[in-house]
Amino acid sequence: MQPEPAVLLAVLALPFLGAALIPLVYRVLGERTAYFAAGVAAVCLALLFTQYGMEGRVVVEWIPQLNANLVLYLDGLAFLIALLASGVGVLIFTYSGGYMHGEPWQAKYYTSLLVFMGAMLGVALAADLIALFVFWELTSVASFVLIGHYQRSESSRYAARKSMLITVSGGLFMLVGFLLLRFVAADAIGQATFALVGSPDSMIANAEAMRAALEESGLYLPVLALVGIGAAAKSAQVPLHIWLPDAMEAPTPVSAFLHSATMVKAGVYLVGRFRPLLITDEWMLAFAVLGLVTMTVAAILAVGATDIKELLAYSTASHLGLIVAGFGIANVYGGETGVLHILNHAVFKASLFLVAGIVAHEAGTRAIAELGGLREDLPITAGITAIAALGMAGLPPFNGFYSKELLFEATYEVGLEHGGLWWLLPVVAVFGSVFTFLYSIRFLMLFFGEKPSGLGEVHRPPWAMLAPPLLLAGIASYQALSYTGILPQVFLSGIADPALASVSAGEEAHHFDIHFPTKLSPYVLMSVVTIALGAVAYPFYDRLHHGVRRVRSVDLLSPNAYYDGGIAALVSVSDYVPRYVQTRLLRTYASTVMLGVCALGLGGYAAAGADIPAIGQLAQSVAAFVAGPAGLAIAIVLGVALVGAVAVSVAPSHIAGVLTLSILGFMVAVFYVLASAPDLALTQLVIETLVLVIFLLVLDKLPAFYGDLDVREAIPDALVAAVVGITVTFTVLTTTTDRPDTIARFFVERAPVPDEHGHVLLDYGGGGNVVNVILVDFRALDTMGEISVVAMAALAVLTLVGMRNRGENA
Amino acid sequence: MSQSGQRGPTGPDTDTTVIARTVTRLVVPIILLNAVALLLQGHNLPGGGFIAGVLTVTAFALVYVIFGREYLQRELLHSDASDGFFDGAVGEYSRTFTFGLALAALSGAGAIVLPAALGGEPFPFLSQAVVFVEHVPLYHEIEIPTALFFDLGVYFVVVGALLTILAVVGAE
Numbered sequence: 006m007q008p009e010p011a012v013l014l015a016v017l018a019l020p021f022l023g024a025a026l027i028p029l030v031y032r033v034l035g036e037r038t039a040y041f042a043a044g045v046a047a048v049c050l051a052l053l054f055t056q057y058g059m060e061g062r063v064v065v066e067w068i069p070q071l072n073a074n075l076v077l078y079l080d081g082l083a084f085l086i087a088l089l090a091s092g093v094g095v096l097i098f099t100y101s102g103g104y105m106h107g108e109p110w111q112a113k114y115y116t117s118l119l120v121f122m123g124a125m126l127g128v129a130l131a132a133d134l135i136a137l138f139v140f141w142e143l144t145s146v147a148s149f150v151l152i153g154h155y156q157r158s159e160s161s162r163y164a165a166r167k168s169m170l171i172t173v174s175g176g177l178f179m180l181v182g183f184l185l186l187r188f189v190a191a192d193a194i195g196q197a198t199f200a201l202v203g204s205p206d207s208m209i210a211n212a213e214a215m216r217a218a219l220e221e222s223g224l225y226l227p228v229l230a231l232v233g234i235g236a237a238a239k240s241a242q243v244p245l246h247i248w249l250p251d252a253m254e255a256p257t258p259v260s261a262f263l264h265s266a267t268m269v270k271a272g273v274y275l276v277g278r279f280r281p282l283l284i285t286d287e288w289m290l291a292f293a294v295l296g297l298v299t300m301t302v303a304a305i306l307a308v309g310a311t312d313i314k315e316l317l318a319y320s321t322a323s324h325l326g327l328i329v330a331g332f333g334i335a336n337v338y339g340g341e342t343g344v345l346h347i348l349n350h351a352v353f354k355a356s357l358f359l360v361a362g363i364v365a366h367e368a369g370t371r372a373i374a375e376l377g378g379l380r381e382d383l384p385i386t387a388g389i390t391a392i393a394a395l396g397m398a399g400l401p402p403f404n405g406f407y408s409k410e411l412l413f414e415a416t417y418e419v420g421l422e423h424g425g426l427w428w429l430l431p432v433v434a435v436f437g438s439v440f441t442f443l444y445s446i447r448f449l450m451l452f453f454g455e456k457p458s459g460l461g462e463v464h465r466p467p468w469a470m471l472a473p474p475l476l477l478a479g480i481a482s483y484q485a486l487s488y489t490g491i492l493p494q495v496f497l498s499g500i501a502d503p504a505l506a507s508v509s510a511g512e513e514a515h516h517f518d519i520h521f522p523t524k525l526s527p528y529v530l531m532s533v534v535t536i537a538l539g540a541v542a543y544p545f546y547d548r549l550h551h552g553v554r555r556v557r558s559v560d561l562l563s564p565n566a567y568y569d570g571g572i573a574a575l576v577s578v579s580d581y582v583p584r585y586v587q588t589r590l591l592r593t594y595a596s597t598v599m600l601g602v603c604a605l606g607l608g609g610y611a612a613a614g615a616d617i618p619a620i621g622q623l624a625q626s627v628a629a630f631v632a633g634p635a636g637l638a639i640a641i642v643l644g645v646a647l648v649g650a651v652a653v654s655v656a657p658s659h660i661a662g663v664l665t666l667s668i669l670g671f672m673v674a675v676f677y678v679l680a681s682a683p684d685l686a687l688t689q690l691v692i693e694t695l696v697l698v699i700f701l702l703v704l705d706k707l708p709a710f711y712g713d714l715d716v717r718e719a720i721p722d723a724l725v726a727a728v729v730g731i732t733v734t735f736t737v738l739t740t741t742t743d744r745p746d747t748i749a750r751f752f753v754e755r756a757p758v759p760d761e762h763g764h765v766l767l768d769y770g771g772g773g774n775v776v777n778v779i780l781v782d783f784r785a786l787d788t789m790g791e792i793s794v795v796a797m798a799a800l801a802v803l804t805l806v807g808m809r810n811r812g813e814n815a
Numbered sequence: 816m817s818q819s820g821q822r823g824p825t826g827p828d829t830d831t832t833v834i835a836r837t838v839t840r841l842v843v844p845i846i847l848l849n850a851v852a853l854l855l856q857g858h859n860l861p862g863g864g865f866i867a868g869v870l871t872v873t874a875f876a877l878v879y880v881i882f883g884r885e886y887l888q889r890e891l892l893h894s895d896a897s898d899g900f901f902d903g904a905v906g907e908y909s910r911t912f913t914f915g916l917a918l919a920a921l922s923g924a925g926a927i928v929l930p931a932a933l934g935g936e937p938f939p940f941l942s943q944a945v946v947f948v949e950h951v952p953l954y955h956e957i958e959i960p961t962a963l964f965f966d967l968g969v970y971f972v973v974v975g976a977l978l979t980i981l982a983v984v985g986a987e
Contacts, residue, residue, distance in 0.1 A: 799976035
């Protein structure tokens, strides 16, 4: 069934409208703005549910002539991601109502969080690559603002800059990939299109043809790499994962929302969405390896974490790796792994982040070493943590176990099918999972054992903070029970199955078939090995922890060190910019601007293949002109003008220079009179007079005589002048020798000189002055633009010159 | 030139000659009259909003050079230098070009709004029309093109913008 256009649009538009209203709402409601935002998210969620089960696209026309429309598409995968964004959004906003109590800049916080939610819904619903890209980058921008929420702290700013640089530059790689896809679509589909999904002429609908065309043009690997870099940057895949642990500078609800449940899912969403389009063996090699390496490396790093949010951040990167690996694997289980783990991970990781927020808020520290025995003070939180952390560890029968089983199954099948080195996939999957088990149990142990003596009094959290993780834990328990077969499998059949259909490519129709394993199969054995190894290794957790920290501190192995080094290099390079570009000397700016214009102009002519007009032809037409009726007079006038021009360049003082320049200008005006262009002549005269008067005004501020000429300065200036002169001459020659363009031909045909002159003008324009009628009637829109430019120039002078000292005082 | 000597509260605030000041007094009204004539006749004879605007600015610039900035603001615009940045002359000028731009845009929107209001098909933006008013004393027949309003907008933009630039740069 087709989704209802108005409802789908409302789902997308409401968060942005809500964000625009937040500053006003905040004045009225104060800290209770959280519940307004939660309401907005809840409405989005409710509207989304009304569209449950629909599939199809919604086109909002913007510029139909240019085929520029906003196209939304709803299917299982889009629904899943949109569900996470709005559903977790409701919980996060509610939780923020408790967490953000007494925090600064709340209006900014809720505004950017709502904008983020809207952008994430946009990413999920976008049906073409441009909309996808725009919303994608918007999530990065919102994330930048949110990570830098405590804008006065240096570490917040560092973290915000880092995430911005990595995710946005990743997005730019992706954009190049999108452009290549559009280029290839011209061959494969018959038209260059950005449509990704949903229509018969979209890329995914023609996946086979697209893949063939990509392979043929040799662009498959570049596109795979570019899109992969975009997804990897966003989903914190090794080695681009370094921004995610730093992003924990953000308030904890932000971490829970952006950096576990939604924004980082944009990357895996992209991988899932492109899976049917690009899936091949190369795809599998790239993403399965990337995902498994990320999963393992990030899990090891999580063991080395000293802070609970840092632990969760690395763990998030690790689980995103698992999802990417799932989508990377080209068999049915791969797709199942990805889809199911998106759902499971969002549930358990969001609740763990919220738990971390409660612990940090109530115990006053996030250091793992200082925490323990929290069970006595936070019994409900401990229960929530047990359900979520055991799910994260992959222990049966909790939700994470089932998606991990699917990963083992998928990797095992790959090893069975391809053999050889592909057997490494299941081995790495088990190896990485051991570490996942270790840090999950370590997180759980915060609540058990003895309470360290340094830990002060731990308060009970308010209900606004406790209810959301409790609800998530409820969902997680339901998932556990339903996968096990005790309760109906609502999540599987209702949400995961439709999403599976969106990521499946060419595989036969497939449905989830999940139940508690009762027989010993190879992948059950893999789970057993994982848990057994984890249980054996857990007593040595502290040694592993210190070992990881020691390896991490080696600069050569740390992507962070490369990042910091790169940034430092950029900073030192940019120190050179003011020295050569921003010299605070007008002459530098003038020559930069003029040379830039000349380069663009001449480059344009070169690209368009403009010819240099033949000099002979030019001389011929000049001769014909001089031989005409007013030839002698014109020759004299131009001769005087030439004398004036020479006089300007040798004038000893400003007065002489200005006056001789005026000779030149007035001679040009006389030339216009002789060439029967009275309007031009009038304008030239008036302007010339005005310029002269203004010159008189500023003249006494300038030195009376020119200074001595410095050859070292004069030669570059002369070069610039020569280039500008050549460009202008060339421009005049090419534009005037060209054939009359359509506007000119229009008037030449309809208002021939002199008999019928004015006939058409009178009929259509109601005036006899051709210049003026063109200006105010035939081409009035051009004039409108020109006077806007004049007004803009005045505004620029007003603000740049007249108000330049106001910034500091106002 | 406009460099000030001693300035009394009422006396001339510049040190230009009597000849220059007398000639300016005489010439400025003529220039302004010419500007208006150019503006009105623009549709059929050489002229138009742009030229008229520049000519008007020339008249102002002349007053500026000969009598000084303060005189221009005090005597012609009835604002004095103690007014804030936007309350003084610059404010007047910027309001002028804002008005001009609005007038031009509105005259264009008229082509859409007016026919619609009279129950007809709207014309595209900036379509112009001509109305002939007959039996007018002395002129017999006056032609009023709607383009005149657009041209007036051009005129005000040019006057306001150039005077703004002149005032701001001149104040430096």
